[in-house]
Amino acid sequence: MSSLNLAVIPGDGIGQEVIPEALKVLQAALEGTDVQLTTEEYDLGARRWHATGEALPDEDMEALAQHDAILLGAVGDPSVPSGVLERGLLLRLRFAFQHYVNLRPTVLLPNVPSPLADPGEVDFLVVREGTEGMYVGNGGTMREGTADEVATEVSLNTALGVERVVRYAFEQAQARRKRLTLVHKHNVLVHAGHLWRRITDEVGAEYPEVEVDYKHIDAMMIHLVDSPSRFDVIVTDNLFGDIITDLAGAISGGIGLSASGNLNPSGDFPSMFEPVHGSAPDIAGQGIADPTAAILSAALLLDSRGLTDAAERIRSAVHADLAATAPGTRSTTDVGDAIAAAVRA
Amino acid sequence: MSSLNLAVIPGDGIGQEVIPEALKVLQAALEGTDVQLTTEEYDLGARRWHATGEALPDEDMEALAQHDAILLGAVGDPSVPSGVLERGLLLRLRFAFQHYVNLRPTVLLPNVPSPLADPGEVDFLVVREGTEGMYVGNGGTMREGTADEVATEVSLNTALGVERVVRYAFEQAQARRKRLTLVHKHNVLVHAGHLWRRITDEVGAEYPEVEVDYKHIDAMMIHLVDSPSRFDVIVTDNLFGDIITDLAGAISGGIGLSASGNLNPSGDFPSMFEPVHGSAPDIAGQGIADPTAAILSAALLLDSRGLTDAAERIRSAVHADLAATAPGTRSTTDVGDAIAAAVRA
Numbered sequence: 001m002s003s004l005n006l007a008v009i010p011g012d013g014i015g016q017e018v019i020p021e022a023l024k025v026l027q028a029a030l031e032g033t034d035v036q037l038t039t040e041e042y043d044l045g046a047r048r049w050h051a052t053g054e055a056l057p058d059e060d061m062e063a064l065a066q067h068d069a070i071l072l073g074a075v076g077d078p079s080v081p082s083g084v085l086e087r088g089l090l091l092r093l094r095f096a097f098q099h100y101v102n103l104r105p106t107v108l109l110p111n112v113p114s115p116l117a118d119p120g121e122v123d124f125l126v127v128r129e130g131t132e133g134m135y136v137g138n139g140g141t142m143r144e145g146t147a148d149e150v151a152t153e154v155s156l157n158t159a160l161g162v163e164r165v166v167r168y169a170f171e172q173a174q175a176r177r178k179r180l181t182l183v184h185k186h187n188v189l190v191h192a193g194h195l196w197r198r199i200t201d202e203v204g205a206e207y208p209e210v211e212v213d214y215k216h217i218d219a220m221m222i223h224l225v226d227s228p229s230r231f232d233v234i235v236t237d238n239l240f241g242d243i244i245t246d247l248a249g250a251i252s253g254g255i256g257l258s259a260s261g262n263l264n265p266s267g268d269f270p271s272m273f274e275p276v277h278g279s280a281p282d283i284a285g286q287g288i289a290d291p292t293a294a295i296l297s298a299a300l301l302l303d304s305r306g307l308t309d310a311a312e313r314i315r316s317a318v319h320a321d322l323a324a325t326a327p328g329t330r331s332t333t334d335v336g337d338a339i340a341a342a343v344r345a
Numbered sequence: 346m347s348s349l350n351l352a353v354i355p356g357d358g359i360g361q362e363v364i365p366e367a368l369k370v371l372q373a374a375l376e377g378t379d380v381q382l383t384t385e386e387y388d389l390g391a392r393r394w395h396a397t398g399e400a401l402p403d404e405d406m407e408a409l410a411q412h413d414a415i416l417l418g419a420v421g422d423p424s425v426p427s428g429v430l431e432r433g434l435l436l437r438l439r440f441a442f443q444h445y446v447n448l449r450p451t452v453l454l455p456n457v458p459s460p461l462a463d464p465g466e467v468d469f470l471v472v473r474e475g476t477e478g479m480y481v482g483n484g485g486t487m488r489e490g491t492a493d494e495v496a497t498e499v500s501l502n503t504a505l506g507v508e509r510v511v512r513y514a515f516e517q518a519q520a521r522r523k524r525l526t527l528v529h530k531h532n533v534l535v536h537a538g539h540l541w542r543r544i545t546d547e548v549g550a551e552y553p554e555v556e557v558d559y560k561h562i563d564a565m566m567i568h569l570v571d572s573p574s575r576f577d578v579i580v581t582d583n584l585f586g587d588i589i590t591d592l593a594g595a596i597s598g599g600i601g602l603s604a605s606g607n608l609n610p611s612g613d614f615p616s617m618f619e620p621v622h623g624s625a626p627d628i629a630g631q632g633i634a635d636p637t638a639a640i641l642s643a644a645l646l647l648d649s650r651g652l653t654d655a656a657e658r659i660r661s662a663v664h665a666d667l668a669a670t671a672p673g674t675r676s677t678t679d680v681g682d683a684i685a686a687a688v689r690a
């Protein structure tokens with residue numbers, strides 16, 4: 001008997017609704033295996049912040065570090081000043097646990113409608129850097145609130161940080177269709193852009209079979225709507241990855257289906273899995289959020305623990321479910337129940 | 346008799362091919378008016394840089410400043426290190442001439458194919474900030490070329506810079522469908538994001554009829570492919586504007602049709618007009634580049650000089666041309682000839 005000791009952070013808005021469905025399916029996928037699932041829920045997010053003024057107390061941080069993995073719903077609420085939960089909770093976890101690979105697979109499944117007239121076969125993997133760039137929180141303001149205010153935001157990029165995520169991306173490309181696209185904006189962001197190119201060239205020399213391609217972030221917008229099928233593995237920085245993956249989600253059936261894993265491949269700290277979508281306050285509480293992205297994130301979690309058979313059972317069940325029913329027609333729990341039943345079948 | 350004293354910078358790649366067509370059409374549009382067009386061509390871009398090592402000598406800068414407006418093709422060539430021409434020429438002009446409004450209209454014309462299955466009526470205006478943000482060239486690198494390299498890029502934002510572009514955007518919204526969408530990422534880029542929100546709130550109080558909306562840059566990706574018809578005026582910073590306008594171009598028939606104006610609305614320096622597309626080295630020299638974006642940029646130039654009738658003649662001719670012929674089927678000069686003939690008709 002092996003164990004899987006999971007920390008669960010439903011968080012805010014629809015996070016509270018989709019996570020129970022992901023756990024339901026996870027449990028179903030582990031039935032009949034020798035894996036014993038234990039879960040511990042952490043009350044983090046807007047409610048806790050209002051009650052205590054803390055986004056993520058150090059004790060919780062230490063407790064979370066003891067788990068094998070973290071499953072997170074969504075973070076952010078209109079009642080909390082912008083940035084407090086995003087930076088104090090979500091990004092704090094990504095940074096403290098060195099989630100340097102933010103893995104976001106994009107697959108347009110058969111029968112899933114795309115807003116593109118002719119999407120072709122869409123199956124690519126975005127490897128987004130997760131611990132650097134514009135997300136480091138290095139910025140400030142002077143003469144705040146006046147007509148002379150100056151506000152800054154600093155993107156910090158290190159060879160160490162770029163190297164580890166680029167290497168991960170090459171490994172993935174090597175195991176897939178052997179194409180890697182680096183996305184940046186090196187004609188304007190020359191310093192960071194140069195670093196990303198240099199490291200990609202250097203690491204790429206170790207993967208001679210992988211064909212490497214470069215696209216500026218602006219041109220990437222065009223390619224993603226005109227010919228998304230050309231991409232295999234895309235590697236990019238934290239901010240560009242944030243932008244690309246929402247577009248990727250949109251063209252592949254909506255971010256209601258987009259899963260992500262914040263990985264610490266070294267295993268020093270637990271990896272964290274979450275749907276790409278946010279807390280969606282506009283539809284929260286109505287029981288209509290699509291839990292598929294959270295469920296597919298649970299499959300990525302199983303992958304990361306080497307439980308690929310169980311992960312595949314989830315993915316097959318999701319594919320079958322999507323093939324049978326158009327997205328957006330059932331309640332959150334109905335989708336979860338249907339997929340859990342399909343996993344068991 | 347009034348005069349229009351134009352500086353022309355064809356620049357690199359297809360810039361050399363599309364600018365003659367834009368001038369041809371401009372000339373046609375001014376026939377029968379009392380406007381005397383004079384043009385002076387500036388040899389700037391890759392050729393000049395290879396010959397002299399200079400991207401934009403001070404003498405040229407001073408000479409350019411004497412013109413009423415600048416028409417630019419495209420800048421950038423694989424034979425020149427990345428950033429040299431972009432920053433040394435194009436961005437230097439935008440910054441020195443304080444082109445704080447980068448105006449990029451997006452219209453999906455009847456008969457123009459969109460990659461979206463159901464685009465609806467697309468007619469919005471992106472007002473991109475042009476003199477601040479990540480484009481200021483404030484960054485650096487330490488321990489360059491080593492495993493310990495650190496590279497930075499700094500986004501600088503001032504109340505002055507944000508206020509003037511936001512005010513311009515409200516003026517446009519007031520004159521259009523009275524909807525303004527601010528795009529940023531204030532849940533992560535809290536300092537710059539807070540500045541943009543504050544200024545938008547403050548200026549917005551002076552435009553009570555304009556309905557204001559906010560979208561994060563990532564969510565904006567989804568809206569632009571799912572429901573682009575909801576937007577009227579979009580205001581955003583330099584980098585987000587770069588990204589959004591390529592996506593906007595893609596969904597509205599391709600950036601072969603996307604025009605832009607780098608405006609100095611105060612009139613201290615000449616405004617500059619250029620297609621959104623780049624130098625496109627992959628298709629340069631073949632005579633197949635679509636000059637429509639450059640031609641529509643010339644129409645924006647006429648608008649900026651108060652020559653709206655002539656500008657409208659160009660736009661009508663382009664619309665008629667697009668309605669009659671699918672994009673991408675004719676040579677560069679054929680398109681220019683056809684539109685010039687339609688302007689005269």
Ligand SMILES: CC(C)[C@H](C(=O)O)[C@@H](O)C(=O)O
Nearest residue numbers: 086090242276278532533563
């Ligand atoms: C909520 C927000 C801070 C987050 C991000 O920007 O990374 C989200 O958009 C995502 O993509 O996971």
Ligand SMILES: CC(C)[C@H](C(=O)O)[C@@H](O)C(=O)O
Nearest residue numbers: 187188218431435587621623
């Ligand atoms: C060529 C490049 C520097 C430029 C930019 O990033 O502004 C271009 O992409 C544009 O949109 O005009």
